[in-house]
Amino acid sequence: MLTRDVADSFLSCLEETRYYDAHEVLEALWFPVRSQKTPEVLLLKGLINASVSFELHKRGRSHKAPGPWNVYMKYREHLEDIGARNPLYLELDEALHATLERFHA
Numbered sequence: 001m002l003t004r005d006v007a008d009s010f011l012s013c014l015e016e017t018r019y020y021d022a023h024e025v026l027e028a029l030w031f032p033v034r035s036q037k038t039p040e041v042l043l044l045k046g047l048i049n050a051s052v053s054f055e056l057h058k059r060g061r062s063h064k065a066p067g068p069w070n071v072y073m074k075y076r077e078h079l080e081d082i083g084a085r086n087p088l089y090l091e092l093d094e095a096l097h098a099t100l101e102r103f104h105a
Helices: 004-015 019-036 039-058 066-085 088-103
Strands: none
Touching: 004 019, 004 039, 004 088, 019 039, 039 066, 039 088, 066 088
């Protein structure tokens, strides 16, 4: 499901602190299949929520950011299996944690 082009677009958005846009990149992939509730679809939902968490930080609403981040952590349980089939998900996870570290630096 996740392609190199989509992953690169998401990663660029994160790097440029365009977290809302990062959310939109993945939502375009997730939205048509959102009712499927497969591990990959749930992981995408989590990645989208991580982006939302960063956007909340960026907008000065840090007190609201843990909710969406926790959704990501909930669905991250699928990362090992999904990442073994598509390592692009591992790249996104690594970038998300690097972004989180910048917020806490």
